[in-house]
Structures are given as C-alpha cells and as structure tokens.
Amino acid sequence: MKVLHITTSSRGGAGIAAWRLHTALRAEGVASGFLAKDRCVNFEGAEVEDPFFAYQRPSQSKRILRKLGHWMYPSEAHLLEANLRDRKHLLHYEHVSLPYSKFELQEHPLVQEADVLHLHWVSGILDYERFFTANTKPIVWTLHDRNPFSGLFHYKKDEVGNAPRIPRLEARVRIHKRKALLHIDNGAIVAPSQWLLEAAHDSGVFDHISLQKCIANPVDPLFFTESKTETVRQSLGIDADTFVLLLVAGSLDIPRKGIQLFLEALEALPKLSLTVLTVGKGSINTKHETHTVHSVGMVSSLEALRDYYHAADTVVLPSTEDNLPNVMLESFACGTPVIAFRVGGMKTHVKKGVTGMLAKEVTAKALAKKIKKMAKEHHRYEAGTVSAYAKAHFDPAQQGQQYHELYQKLVSAP
Numbered sequence: 001m002k003v004l005h006i007t008t009s010s011r012g013g014a015g016i017a018a019w020r021l022h023t024a025l026r027a028e029g030v031a032s033g034f035l036a037k038d039r040c041v042n043f044e045g046a047e048v049e050d051p052f053f054a055y056q057r058p059s060q061s062k063r064i065l066r067k068l069g070h071w072m073y074p075s076e077a078h079l080l081e082a083n084l085r086d087r088k089h090l091l092h093y094e095h096v097s098l099p100y101s102k103f104e105l106q107e108h109p110l111v112q113e114a115d116v117l118h119l120h121w122v123s124g125i126l127d128y129e130r131f132f133t134a135n136t137k138p139i140v141w142t143l144h145d146r147n148p149f150s151g152l153f154h155y156k157k158d159e160v161g162n163a164p165r166i167p168r169l170e171a172r173v174r175i176h177k178r179k180a181l182l183h184i185d186n187g188a189i190v191a192p193s194q195w196l197l198e199a200a201h202d203s204g205v206f207d208h209i210s211l212q213k214c215i216a217n218p219v220d221p222l223f224f225t226e227s228k229t230e231t232v233r234q235s236l237g238i239d240a241d242t243f244v245l246l247l248v249a250g251s252l253d254i255p256r257k258g259i260q261l262f263l264e265a266l267e268a269l270p271k272l273s274l275t276v277l278t279v280g281k282g283s284i285n286t287k288h289e290t291h292t293v294h295s296v297g298m299v300s301s302l303e304a305l306r307d308y309y310h311a312a313d314t315v316v317l318p319s320t321e322d323n324l325p326n327v328m329l330e331s332f333a334c335g336t337p338v339i340a341f342r343v344g345g346m347k348t349h350v351k352k353g354v355t356g357m358l359a360k361e362v363t364a365k366a367l368a369k370k371i372k373k374m375a376k377e378h379h380r381y382e383a384g385t386v387s388a389y390a391k392a393h394f395d396p397a398q399q400g401q402q403y404h405e406l407y408q409k410l411v412s413a414p
Contacts, residue, residue, distance in 0.1 A: 014121035193345030246312035252282035258318030264364030335383025
C-alpha cells in the first residue's frame with residue numbers, strides 16, 4: 001500500500017506534524033511518500049527534486065490571452081479572488097484561504113501512483129472542485145485547523161470578527177467547498193484533538209463521511225532523550241534554583257498565541273522572581289526587575305530545542321485557540337509540565353498534578369494565578385510521569401499503527 005502525505009509546506013505546525021507521521025509510518029514498514037512545495041519524498045523513501053510547484057513564467061502571448069480570457073469570461077475563482085482582494089483592507093486575520101489553486105494536484109505523478117491520499121494543510125496547492133471531482137482514490141484528511149469545514153478563515157475568532165464584513169463572499173466560499181467535498185466517496189476525517197473533531201462534526205460539512213476519528217499527532221522520538229539541564233542554564237547564566245518559564249512559538253507576534261495575555265500576567269506578578277526563555281521570531285520585554293528575559297530567537301536544531309525544554313521548570317502555552325500544539329507534545333516528552341488555557345487540545349491533555357495546570361478563564365488574571373501556583377509547586381511534577389504520559393498518548397509507533405489500520409479499512413472498502 002502506497003500512502004502519500006500532501007501538505008503545502010513541511011514547515012509550520014501542520015507540516016511538522018505531517019512529516020513526523022510520515023517518518024513514523026515508514027518506520028513501521030508502510031510505503032509512505034511526502035509531497036509539499038518545499039519537500040518531496042517518493043514511495044521508496046528517497047528525497048527527490050520535484051519541479052511540479054516551480055514557477056514557470058508564461059510567454060507574453062499566453063499572458064495576453066489569459067488576461068483577455070479573465071476579462072471576457074471571468075471564472076468564479078477569479079471573481080472571488082478579485083472580491084477578496086478589494087476587501088482585504090477591511091479584514092484582520094492570521095490566515096485566509098480560497099478553495100482554488102493554479103496547480104493541477106491530481107495530475108502529480110505521486111498522486112497518481114498512490115493507493116491512499118492523506119491530506120493535511122493544503123491551502124494554496126489544492127483546488128477543491130478540480131481535485132475532488134477528478135479523484136477516485138481513498139482520502140484521509142487530517143484537520144489542523146477549521147478551514148476545511150469553514151469559509152475563508154482558519155480560526156474561529158477571525159471568522160467571527162471578519163465574516164460579517166464580507167457575508168456574501170464568505171457564503172459563496174462555503175457553498176463552493178461543500179459542493180466539492182460531496183465528491184469524496186471513500187474517505188475518513190481525522191482530527192488530532194477532540195475539540196476540533198467536534199467542531200468539524202457540528203459544521204455538518206462532512207456528514208456524508210461516516211469514518212471520523214480523533215488521532216493525536218506523534219511527537220519526535222528525540223524529545224524523549226535526556227538532556228543536561230545544568231549545562232543549558234549555565235550557558236545562559238541562569239542559576240540552578242531560578243524558576244524558569246519557557247515560551248515557544250514560531251512567531252511571538254501572532255495574537256492567537258496569547259503573548260499579550262502572558263505579558264499582562266507577568267505584570268501582575270511583580271514580587272515573583274523568575275526567568276523567561278523565549279524561542280521563536282521576536283522578543284518580549286517585562287516591566288519588573290524581578291523578571292529576566294532570555295530571547296534565543298529561532299531554533300532550527302531539535303537537539304537545542306529539546307535542551308531548552310529540559311532547562312525550563314514549566315512551559316507556558318497561552319494560546320487562545322489551538323488544535324494540538326507540537327509545543328505541548330514536545331514539552332511533555334521532555335518531562336516538562338505545561339500551563340495553558342482550557343481551550344483546544346490543551347483542555348484534554350493538560351492534567352492537574354500530572355502534566356500541568358489549566359487556567360479556568362482566558363484572562364491574564366487567571367494565567368497569573370497558575371504561574372504563581374506553579375512557581376510554588378513545580379517540584380511536585382515528576383519528569384518521568386510527564387514523559388510517560390507523552391509516551392502513552394503521542395508515541396510515533398502507536399499513532400502510525402492507528403493510521404495504518406485506517407488506511408487498510410479504506411482500501412478494503414467495497
């Protein structure tokens with residue numbers, strides 16, 4: 001059985017999760033391939049050059065003919081693209097996606113060779129109507145956010161805040177998606193968190209697909225390996241007995257990541273002595289002399305990232321909306337507890353006295369309360385217990401086996 005994982009990029013939360021699942025399946029003997037704009041692996045496991053997504057400048061005559069065609073006979077895609085372009089200045093969002101693409105993904109050689117197509121985050125490379133109308137292969141779609149069953153937006157807050165400003169455009173995109181998705185005859189919908197699975201179910205978009213499951217993302221096995229905490233702290237000039245918070249995000253400027261709430265929480269704790277380590281693009285500043293900040297920037301080495309997890313007493317994950325963040329899984333695997341809000345996949349896996357603490361409300365005050373409590377109680381969290389939880393719930397072999405069984409069920413379907 002040949003399984004092809006398809007995602008827009010191998011980077012970012014969804015791309016990393018897709019890659020980890022791909023490697024877990026190959027370790028289990030599954031002929032898994034991987035297709036993204038920046039990375040391509042064939043079914044033999046060899047990384048290959050793939051010109052499919054490369055830009056090819058059309059000739060001047062083709063450009064003129066294309067413009068004339070768009071002007072005289074505009075397609076729905078071009079009309080909606082122009083509509084969105086004219087209204088973008090009215091919107092505030094993290095991501096926005098139309099269900100169209102210039103790529104004929106269904107014609108890619110690996111797509112045609114595969115027995116099962118496994119979709120992940122596919123905005124920009126998958127044209128809903130053309131792809132799902134042409135496809136006859138079994139499809140597994142792992143949801144990484146709300147976009148596949150929503151309209152333009154990927155997150156609920158963006159949808160609520162922006163859709164009323166473009167109601168007709170939002171409605172047309174939803175209708176277009178629903179119509180295209182009805183062409184999936186043999187498929188399965190998977191969400192890494194129960195929260196996202198329930199949201200997908202409540203939308204009604206996938207009602208014609210009976211196979212819907214919650215399968216958590218796997219964590220890279222490297223995070224289960226030991227690290228020398230003292231060495232990392234010494235290199236940063238942090239005393240062994242200092243209370244250390246770790247904040248990890250691809251970008252510290254994304255509002256959904258809750259960085260502002262975290263800063264407000266710190267502001268409410270002027271007497272609490274602590275050190276904050278930040279990993280990711282950007283930096284933060286605190287107002288109190290009792291707080292020290294070390295911003296290490298982007299970290300490309302997994303070994304270095306693992307060391308930072310081990311150096312921290314706890315990881316703060318203040319996202320206001322999230323699915324199943326890799327940060328949480330990695331922190332658990334390293335034996336480091338997590339403080340988070342009671343949202344998304346965090347409300348399922350952050351367990352009091354076992355893997356961390358949940359703030360009851362999405363407020364700076366509630367977060368500050370848990371940070372203060374963790375400062376007093378972090379020694380009660382045994383690294384072995386936290387890591388064991390990760391092993392039981394996010395082990396690559398276990399997650400790969402669950403997906404393998406799902407593929408077999410689809411392939412054997414009449």
